[in-house]
Amino acid sequence: MQFKAFEPGVEVNAPTVAAVIAGMGYFTKISRRALSEVGIGTVVDDKLVLDMHAWYSQEAWLKAFETIARQVGNSALFNIGMSIPVNAEFPAGAVDVTTAVRSIDIAYHINHRKNGRLLYDAETGVMHEGIGHYGCEPVSGKNEILCVCKNPYPCSFDRGIIKAMAQRFAPDAQVMHDDDAECREEGADSCTYRVYW
Ligand SMILES: [Zn+2]
DSSP, rough: OOOOOSSEEEEHHHHHHHHEEEEEGGGEEEHHHHOOOOSSEEEETTTTOOOOOOOOHHHHHHHHHHHHHHHHHHHHHHHHEEEEEHHHHHOSSOOSSHHHHHHHHHHHHHHHEEETTEEEEETTTTEEOOOOEEEEEEEESSSEEEEEESSSSSSSHHHHHHHHHHHHTTOOOOOOOOSSOOGHHHSSSOOOEEEOO
């Protein structure tokens, strides 16, 4: 389900929160209130100040994100998602659409931790569970990828992230939501997207 953490004890880092805020453009007033209400950041002179070294409760973050999402709507969420790869830390090394889309799950785990432990160890390449995934299954013989996103972030936001990453290597790439599969907007745990280029 959107905005419900899969497990307790998960935290998100401040640069990820900042990346979402940066993608919000004129919605910043809404985000400022929603975030400060759950104890993320402090308001100084009408600006939300984040300690960029801080980690915040994912449950609090999702609560604020839900408030923001309800007010801005799905097309704004999609645009915020599109801006995430520009504003957040992603691993280097993507060389094509598939590796770019695959790197989303790594970035997701780099930017969250559980019980104080990072969910991705860049040195060993070991990934730990607790927050779900951004799937990436290339379809054999086609310029197509199936992405099953089983994570607590909203449907339209994730479609934006995937599209922005795919378009780094294929500017005309399209990402379609598979309406025949389950959808987090309807209370499911995952959404399925098809990337074409
Ligand atoms: Zn969906």
